[in-house]
Amino acid sequence: MSSSLTLIEKLAREELVDMVPYQSARRLFSHGNANGASGDTKQTTPKVWLNANEAPGKGEYQLSSDNINRYPDFQPDNLLNAYSEYCGLERSQILATRGADEGIELIIRSFCRAYRDSILVCPPTYGMYAISAENHGAGIVKAPLQSSDQGMQLNLDALTSQVGKVKVVFLCSPGNPTGNLLAKADIISAIELFKDSAIVVVDEAYIEFSPEQTSLDLLAQYDNVVLLRTLSKAFALAGLRCGFTLASKDIITLLSKVIAPYPISAPVAEIASKALSTDLDEMSQRVQTCNNSKATLSTWLNEREWCSEVFDSDANFILFRCINTHEKKRIFDTLVDKNILIRDQSKQMQLENCLRISIGSEHEITQLKEALS
Numbered sequence: 038m039s040s041s042l043t044l045i046e047k048l049a050r051e052e053l054v055d056m057v058p059y060q061s062a063r064r065l066f067s068h069g070n071a072n073g074a075s076g077d078t079k080q081t082t083p084k085v086w087l088n089a090n091e092a093p094g095k096g097e098y099q100l101s102s103d104n105i106n107r108y109p110d111f112q113p114d115n116l117l118n119a120y121s122e123y124c125g126l127e128r129s130q131i132l133a134t135r136g137a138d139e140g141i142e143l144i145i146r147s148f149c150r151a152y153r154d155s156i157l158v159c160p161p162t163y164g165m166y167a168i169s170a171e172n173h174g175a176g177i178v179k180a181p182l183q184s185s186d187q188g189m190q191l192n193l194d195a196l197t198s199q200v201g202k203v204k205v206v207f208l209c210s211p212g213n214p215t216g217n218l219l220a221k222a223d224i225i226s227a228i229e230l231f232k233d234s235a236i237v238v239v240d241e242a243y244i245e246f247s248p249e250q251t252s253l254d255l256l257a258q259y260d261n262v263v264l265l266r267t268l269s270k271a272f273a274l275a276g277l278r279c280g281f282t283l284a285s286k287d288i289i290t291l292l293s294k295v296i297a298p299y300p301i302s303a304p305v306a307e308i309a310s311k312a313l314s315t316d317l318d319e320m321s322q323r324v325q326t327c328n329n330s331k332a333t334l335s336t337w338l339n340e341r342e343w344c345s346e347v348f349d350s351d352a353n354f355i356l357f358r359c360i361n362t363h364e365k366k367r368i369f370d371t372l373v374d375k376n377i378l379i380r381d382q383s384k385q386m387q388l389e390n391c392l393r394i395s396i397g398s399e400h401e402i403t404q405l406k407e408a409l410s
């Protein structure tokens with residue numbers, strides 16, 4: 038085989054050659070190409086995107102380009118002040134990043150030595166933890182969540198058996214794709230288990246949908262805690278690419294050595310600061326509307342004969358299980374035929390025959406129900 042390797046395959050890090058990149062909802066359907074390659078630009082019917090947990094509707098933003106000839110600040114003042122005000126932490130405990138995804142990557146690069154250290158994930162969970170680890174050459178250890186009849190909570194025994202073997206533990210609460218919050222007492226137990234040996238990251242990408250459940254208060258009590266936040270979900274700004282890593286001053290100082298010198302562009306800082314200050318009421322309203330719509334959709338799904346389980350959700354999406362593989366495929370394909378895209382989660386551990394619907398606008402959810410009736 039080696040004679041057929043291209044120059045790039047020979048030069049590249051070997052493990053990257055066969056690596057499959059993150060199959061984002063966008064890549065899966067871009068230009069109607071299942072592989073996500075973007076050669077084909079033909080216009081198709083507009084799609085109803087209910088597969089990436091984005092918020093419906095769009096804000097209106099004006100941009101000033103006054104200083105666009107200058108590099109932005111490493112951490113723009115307007116943005117850091119706005120997030121500090123929003124979350125109640127000092128600026129020294131906040132790092133603005135290109136989405137929460139960059140936070141994940143920075144944490145792994147800062148704490149895991151390539152080919153020596155490992156992260157721990159609790160599947161079914163968000164795919165980027167493992168992708169970032171793989172990219173960096175960090176190992177991946179799994180401590181699966183408990184089954185859905187036990188509430189998809191942490192398995193503390195499984196976590197205990199990994200103490201000393203991993204450097205970073207990723208917890209996701211509310212979880213993606215499961216939707217449920219992890220019990221705060223269990224999050225605290227996990228932090229205590231790893232308090233001398235690993236960083237515990239609590240990914241709060243969806244915390245605005247149940248804000249009182251945040252783990253923010255734990256930052257003051259433990260040195261090994263990091264929180265991840267984003268503007269991509271409740272703030273309806275997925276296209277902006279802006280997230281936040283919240284941690285001790287020492288951890289933020291460390292991550293600042295690894296992040297690019299100008300991660301946040303001036304237009305991003307400008308739009309994000311507005312979203313985090315004058316537009317906060319709009320965000321709360323959006324969350325309220327989403328939570329109502331979610332309750333209605335959940336009831337509707339529970340009444341379908343093809344649906345055997347609807348997972349509790351504290352986020353902006355609903356995960357449900359179909360009675361069998363045939364029905365799962367039928368539901369998914371029926372929707373694709375009508376240009377309505379949801380996410381197939383059935384390949385994830387414990388999620389056989391499960392699909393995930395993002396709570397779009399009322400109109401979009403009505404279209405989905407009609408397509409399935």
Ligand SMILES: *Cc1c(COP(=O)(O)O)cnc(C)c1O
Nearest residue numbers: 136137138163213242267269280
């Ligand atoms: C969407 C999501 C992210 C990534 O958010 P970005 O800020 O868009 O990079 C991180 N974690 C979870 C659990 C998510 O669902």
